[in-house]
Amino acid sequence: MEPNWAVRNAERLKREEEEKKRMEEELVWRRKKHAAVIKSIRKYDPKAKSLWCGPDSTSRTSTISTSTRSTIVYGTAIARDYLDFKCVYLFRCHRRDSQLIKSQDKSLILTGPARGLILSDFIYLEVDLKINGARGQDKQLSKGLLEIDGRKVTRLETNEVMQVTCASQLSTVEVKFTVVNRAVEATVEIHVLWGYFHGQISAHTSSILDEFVLFKGETGGVFTSDGSRIIPLWRRVVNVCLTEKLIFTIETRDGTKLIIESTPATHGSDCYECPFGSEKFRVKVT
DSSP: OHHHHHHHHHHHHHHHHHHHHHHHHHHHHHHHHHHHHHHHHOEEETTTTEEEOOOOOOOOEEEEEEOSSSEEEEEEEEEEOTTTOOOEEEEEEOGGGOEEEOSTTEEEOOOOOSSOOOOSSEEEEEEEEEEOOGGGOOEEEEEEEEEEEHHHHTTSOTTOOEEEEEEOSSOEEEEEEOOOTTEEEEEEEEEEEESOOOEEEEEEESSOOOOEEEEETTTSOSSOTTSSOBOOOSOOEEEEETTSOEEEEEEETTSOEEEEEEOOOSSSOEEEEEEETTEEEEEEEO
């Protein structure tokens, strides 16, 4: 028995040593990759005559709010994850399509992401927002880099809405985010079968009650230009847990609301046809 025990113990020690070495190599790789990504994101600011890189923070965005007075905002908010490190636009508005922030603490309507973000390691968020000033006198509203360390955040309780801020002289940009476990990616398409819709469409899940706007009549067009009568949603992709429901709220200008609940699945799609006043909608969730 003693020789067998000695052999098993030696094999166990060998496996532990190999696992320790593997983890050390992975840690070195992660640190090098993180440093390389940060270096590639940093940019030279000719006005400040220095490299800019915002404070170390964590973010996986659902909404972006600004603490400024009524102003017109345009620019970009870009996310990168460890899937491919490519730019995933969360917010992208040109100067001619600027969004009006009517009051303090109002949220920007995000125009993305076009796919779900993978929280396997760090997620990087680059914010570059400008104020659309009169006579071309634009100002930098906010510029910086936010980070989320997936190794830490995934240990926190899910469905909790967290937030980080990026402060500058002209504004404080607040980024709200949450982590969704067992998530599926839902793609949303909404047709107006008859009537003309002017109002707002928002969504939330059964456990995360903070709503995010998919469409606002005064912000976007009424229909796409191809004659299909599809509402041009600002964002079409939503992450939702398999055990929860995705809830849509269609609200007209007079405050009347239509609530539609969708149960997520790993494949296929669901269609809901809903008469609503003088309109009729078809909501397709894939």
